[in-house]
Amino acid sequence: MPTILLPILVWTAAIYILLWGVFYLMQDYFFFRPEILPSSFEYRYPFPFEEVNFDMEDGGQINGIHFRVPNSKGVVFYFKGNSKSIKGWGKFARDFISKGYDFFLMDYRGFGKSMGKRTENALYNDGQFVYKWLTTQYPEDRIIIYGRSLGSGIAARIASWNRPKMLLLDSPYYSFIYHIHRYAFLLPLKWLLKYKIRTNIYLKKISCPVFILHGDRDRLIPYKQSEMLQRVNPGMVHLITIEGGGHNNLPGFPEYHEWLYDILNDEELFNRLAKGEDPKTLLVA
Numbered sequence: 035m036p037t038i039l040l041p042i043l044v045w046t047a048a049i050y051i052l053l054w055g056v057f058y059l060m061q062d063y064f065f066f067r068p069e070i071l072p073s074s075f076e077y078r079y080p081f082p083f084e085e086v087n088f089d090m091e092d093g094g095q096i097n098g099i100h101f102r103v104p105n106s107k108g109v110v111f112y113f114k115g116n117s118k119s120i121k122g123w124g125k126f127a128r129d130f131i132s133k134g135y136d137f138f139l140m141d142y143r144g145f146g147k148s149m150g151k152r153t154e155n156a157l158y159n160d161g162q163f164v165y166k167w168l169t170t171q172y173p174e175d176r177i178i179i180y181g182r183s184l185g186s187g188i189a190a191r192i193a194s195w196n197r198p199k200m201l202l203l204d205s206p207y208y209s210f211i212y213h214i215h216r217y218a219f220l221l222p223l224k225w226l227l228k229y230k231i232r233t234n235i236y237l238k239k240i241s242c243p244v245f246i247l248h249g250d251r252d253r254l255i256p257y258k259q260s261e262m263l264q265r266v267n268p269g270m271v272h273l274i275t276i277e278g279g280g281h282n283n284l285p286g287f288p289e290y291h292e293w294l295y296d297i298l299n300d301e302e303l304f305n306r307l308a309k310g311e312d313p314k315t316l317l318v319a
Contacts, residue, residue: 067117068145094150098140101127108176109136113185119146187231194239208259244271249279
C-alpha cells in the first residue's frame with residue numbers, strides 16, 4: 035500500500051466512526067421536534083375537553099386531552115406526529131367530534147407536559163397504558179386507533195396488542211428503520227438506530243380492519259411505503275389514495291374528510307371494506 039494512502043484511510047475511518055457517534059447521540063434531536071410546556075399551561079379550545087395526567091410506574095408522566103361530545107359513537111385515540119405538542123395538535127379534534135366521536139390524544143415523553151425518558155419501549159408501554167384506561171371508559175369495539183406519520187407505527191403496535199374497532203393510519207411508514215435507511219444508508223442502522231418501529235411486522239398481527247390514507251405526492255414518506263404495507267396483510271389492510279395529497283395537507287382535501295366520514299359512520303361501507311372490497315370500486319358519499 036502506498037504510504038500516502040495510509041493517512042487518507044485512517045482519516046476516512048475516523049470521520050466515518052465520528053459520524054456513527056454523532057448519529058447515535060443526536061438521533062432524538064433529528065427525529066423528534068418537541069415543544070415543551072410548563073405544567074401551569076392552560077389549554078384552550080372552542081369545544082369541551084378535560085386534561086388528563088397518568089403517572090407511569092417508571093416515574094414518567096403522560097399528559098393528554100380528552101374531548102367529549104354528547105351521545106358519542108365512540109372514541110378516537112390519536113397518535114400524533116413527531117413535532118410540537120398536543121397544544122397545536124388538538125385542532126384535529128374537530129375532524130372527529132364533528133363526526134360524532136370523542137377524541138383523545140397524548141403527548142409523548144419530552145413533549146408538552148409529558149415527562150420521562152423516551153425510548154421505543156416507553157412509547158409502546160405508555161400508549162398501551164392509556165389504551166387500557168380508555169377501555170374503562172368505552173367498550174373496546176367503540177375504540178378507534180389513529181396514527182399520523184411518526185405515530186402510525188406506534189398506533190399499529192398498540193392495535194396489534196388489542197382488539198379495537200379499527201386502525202386508521204395517516205401517511206405511515208413501512209417501518210421506521212426502513213424509512214431512515216433511505217437517508218442514512220451508509221450507516222449500520224441495525225446497531226445505531228434506537229427506534230426501529232416495525233409497522234410492517236405489527237400489521238401482520240392485527241385482528242381489526244386497517245385503513246390507510248396516503249397522498250400520492252407525499253415527498254417525506256413516499257406513497258410506495260403504504261403500498262408495501264397493504265401487501266403485508268392484504269386481507270385486513272385497505273389503502274385509500276388521496277390524489278395530489280402531500281405529507282402535511284391531507285385535511286385540506288375534501289376526499290380525506292369524505293372517506294373519513296364514511297369509514298367512521300357508514301356501517302355498510304365499513305363492513306364492505308372490512309370484508310376486503312377494493313376502496314377504488316366504491317363511491318365516496
